[in-house]
Amino acid sequence: MLPELFAIIRFSSESHINAYLPSETPETLRKLREEELATLRGTGTGTLNEWDRVYDYAFYNDLALPDNGPHYARPVLGGSQDLPYPRRARTSRHNTLTDPDTESRLHLFNLDIYVPRDERFGHLKFSDFLAYSLKSIAQVLLPEIRSLCDKTINEFDTFQDVLDIYEGSLKLPSPGVASQLRNLIPYELFRELVRNDGERFLKFPVPDVIKASKTAWRTDEEFSREMLAGVNPVIIRRLQEFPPVSKLDPEIYGDQNSTIKAKHLENSLDGLTIDEALENKKLYILDHHDALMPYLTRINSTTTKTYATRTLLFLQNDEQALPADLLKRGMAVPDSSSPHGLKLMIEDYPFAVDGLEIWDAIETWVTEYCNFYYKSDEMVESDTEIQSWWKEVRYQGHGDLKDRSWWPEMKTKDELIQSCTTIIWIASAFHAAVNFGQYPYAGYLPNRPTVSRRFMPEPGTPEYKELESDPELAFLKTITAQFQTLLGVSLIEVLSRHSTEEVYLGQRENPYWTCDAEPLAAFERFKQKLIEIENNIMERNKDKRLKNRNGPVQMPYTLLYPNTSDYSREGGLTGKGIPNSKDVYHDPAPDISIGWFLFLGQGYPSGRRKPND
Known part of the structure; x- marks a missing residue:
């Protein structure tokens, strides 16, 4: 037989080989397609088990602990005009004993919560998550932690006390406390607690904001820079x-x-x-x-x-001054002569400059992908699964705001492209910009305190005299106390870490995700564009005219560095990298509703419901 008659056919359990629109699906596959959709949609009722793959919605009705008493009651978020809120993923936990409208919460160390099977962590990622989450176990070690305080229990007395939690480390719990922990937590957690790979319990890395200088964070220049290049720009x-x-x-x-x-x-x-x-x-x-x-x-x-x-x-x-959002905030004005159709009011605005390049790359990729499968607006409007998905996003995922006039009707290719681009931007780049800088910037609590415990002192009061004589001590008495600082730093360290199994924007776990040549070529162009943006970011960070790229703390702005070119899978506190999506490893906050279509370049061709990734 002639060799040219043979072709390589690759099968992936995580991908569709041939992408069919609903109207083009071969008759022999339609029943299977409908069954797959039914499996993913579920029935909206009943208990969800570990082996299920159902993506469903629920109100945020699990914030209260009414069985502990009236003081622990909390309102339900979502389902009312008074407290509108996006929906979360349904987990089917049983209701509390005293309030049938409140879903029960699991024990602090109970890991048995429903997550759709397709979304569960791999072994390596789960191990990372356990190791880093254990830093938050400090709340059961309060007696041990208190013994480390020198003058005032639960207070920092000097800035050096704060620095000591990074330059030293808190000791592993004593044998008695370790025994107590062994009885309280699952074996997997206890094993991670005593791991010997260098991730010592409650040893905190030095946050980037104080690596080069321990005092530069105090300057007015750095304070203002972080509004443009910090964790909340x-x-x-x-x-x-x-x-x-x-x-x-x-x-x-x-x-x-x-x-x-x-x-x-x-x-x-x-x-x-x-x-x-x-x-x-x-x-x-x-x-x-x-x-x-x-x-x-x-x-x-x-x-x-x-x-x-x-x-x-x-x-x-002496300073230099995303599309709809930047225009809304007055940070840019329309300008057809500019590369992205607008001109920034502050040219040295790292989040906006880098973000516009990322947005443009995403929009180009989405446009090329959509244009391959949808040749006309009519094809979008007649696609039953697109319409069902969008109806679900609007009326279920965001039911409290379903009647707002700004919702796209999803009748044109442009509406599909803009909606998918926005979803991808929010779940990938926007999230990276506000999440992975948490520890680099806020891991040093004096730079971004989470709490103020007292008002500014009035002249003539003892507190005002203390402010005049010892401003550092007065400041430390005002912001987050020592124990709460340890808990807060523990949490944001976990949230700021990349998994060692991270897949970044422009990367694929499986290169054979489709047999359609044009989408493959478009994705390769997307990848190369992101690598080009990486180089642009590094060059801008070297430009000494752009003060906000590094600032007094000498911390290069890399929160929107895609990291597409990096396949090392090192993970950790890198301060850079845009993951394909957000998950509970990065952020426990509610996500927006995410549909199947073009899920961050994953190329699901139809029917994949993913309300909360």
């Missing part, structure tokens, strides 16, 4: 009216417009008036006022104290 917006105004209902909250006057600012505006600074797009604001004000009284009635703050910033002449 999506709140800052351009100030377009002065004084800042509130959108809160004055009938309920009174006049909440800012009392800041021009005289408070004009000495800091390089000779400009307020109107001139606004006209020249020099004033920016970090505004938490309206978000916090409705809850201020309730928060301040507890041991936690806070202010509904507005922080104004001035763009100085």
